[in-house]
Amino acid sequence: MKFYKLILIGIILLLTTTASAATYYVDNQNPQANDLNPGTDELPWKTIQHAANLMQAGDTVLVQPGTYAERISTKANGAQGNYITFSANGKAIANGFDVMHGYITIRGFEITGNSAGKWGKAINIYPSANNINILDNYIHDLGLYIYGIYFARNGGRPDQAAQNVLIKGNTLKSLNYTMLHMYGANHTVEFNTFDTSNGWDAVRIFGTNNTIRNNKFSHIDDVPGIPEHADILQIYGLEHEDSYDNVFEKNFVMDSNAQIVFVTSWPGVNIGNWIFRNNVYYDVNWEGQMSVTMHWYNNTFYLCSRVNQAHALYFSSRLGTYGSADNSDLKNNVFLMCGRDPSKTIFGWYEA
Numbered sequence: 001m002k003f004y005k006l007i008l009i010g011i012i013l014l015l016t017t018t019a020s021a022a023t024y025y026v027d028n029q030n031p032q033a034n035d036l037n038p039g040t041d042e043l044p045w046k047t048i049q050h051a052a053n054l055m056q057a058g059d060t061v062l063v064q065p066g067t068y069a070e071r072i073s074t075k076a077n078g079a080q081g082n083y084i085t086f087s088a089n090g091k092a093i094a095n096g097f098d099v100m101h102g103y104i105t106i107r108g109f110e111i112t113g114n115s116a117g118k119w120g121k122a123i124n125i126y127p128s129a130n131n132i133n134i135l136d137n138y139i140h141d142l143g144l145y146i147y148g149i150y151f152a153r154n155g156g157r158p159d160q161a162a163q164n165v166l167i168k169g170n171t172l173k174s175l176n177y178t179m180l181h182m183y184g185a186n187h188t189v190e191f192n193t194f195d196t197s198n199g200w201d202a203v204r205i206f207g208t209n210n211t212i213r214n215n216k217f218s219h220i221d222d223v224p225g226i227p228e229h230a231d232i233l234q235i236y237g238l239e240h241e242d243s244y245d246n247v248f249e250k251n252f253v254m255d256s257n258a259q260i261v262f263v264t265s266w267p268g269v270n271i272g273n274w275i276f277r278n279n280v281y282y283d284v285n286w287e288g289q290m291s292v293t294m295h296w297y298n299n300t301f302y303l304c305s306r307v308n309q310a311h312a313l314y315f316s317s318r319l320g321t322y323g324s325a326d327n328s329d330l331k332n333n334v335f336l337m338c339g340r341d342p343s344k345t346i347f348g349w350y351e352a
Helices: 002-020 048-054
Strands: 023-026 060-063 066-073 084-088 092-099 104-107 110-113 121-125 132-135 138-142 147-151 165-168 171-173 180-182 188-190 193-195 203-205 211-213 216-218 233-235 247-249 252-259 274-277 280-286 288-290 294-297 300-302 313-315 329-331 334-336
Touching: 023 048, 048 060, 048 066, 048 084, 092 104, 121 132, 121 138, 138 147
Parallel strands: 023 060, 060 084, 066 092, 084 104, 092 110, 092 121, 104 132, 110 138, 121 147, 132 165, 138 171, 147 180, 165 188, 171 193, 180 203, 188 211, 193 216, 203 233, 211 247, 216 252, 247 274, 252 280, 274 294, 280 300, 288 313, 294 329, 300 334
Antiparallel strands: none
């Protein structure tokens, strides 16, 4: 009898949780829109932030087409199986999001312009924001020194930033600073498009057990007058952030005047033991340089590293405090028509 009572209580709790989840509407183009409304389709709210202020676990807000000159900050946690969801229901343009709580989904928004200011972020994911979904957003034409997607941190260890973030199906195009700057652990970055970096890096990945797969990178280019060189992937230890045991796989990298990868370390910082596998690099003009242990399996390099007539990949053990690429390995990779300079005995493959 006691067993059946427990089952009944569980069913009641489940139904109560399901019933409490609500769908709200924001539509600043509706003449009836007002934040004093109930937030229904007929009487919608006017601002996304008002929705963020009120939403609880399981709630969804559908944001109707329009330009929303506001930056939205989350105010509550969702829960496992009951995410708080911000979903664009058409072309909804916002200034950006500060994701400060867990179990949040941001889906389908367009973010553009200069409103974030220098060193600002289109989407900023705080250390307290675990279990986040960033899905199908279009981030483009941001101002100078504004990140696309950025992970804030409390320190250089993987456990000092967010955990378990999914970044999927987004397009980041024509930015003017790093497109994705990631810290933390157990993140997945997949099926995104990184296009036109205007002289800056595409991605910088720190932390551990992160997977970057099935993405497309194109037009990641050096630009005259930009003080830094462009990299498809850059990792460095100078600011004491760890980056180890991560995977970069099944990505297509093309038409870029950038380094394939640039990785250095620093004393006391754990950087290395990355796996690069099943990627295709086509017409990427500058060699990849590494001074940490890396593993390259089943990749294809075609027409790469031809501007500087260098090896497609360069493994260094001579960078002193910046690390050593000892114990790296390459297996079953294809190098076709890559950089070639017979006077330097460079024939387009790799150097260790």
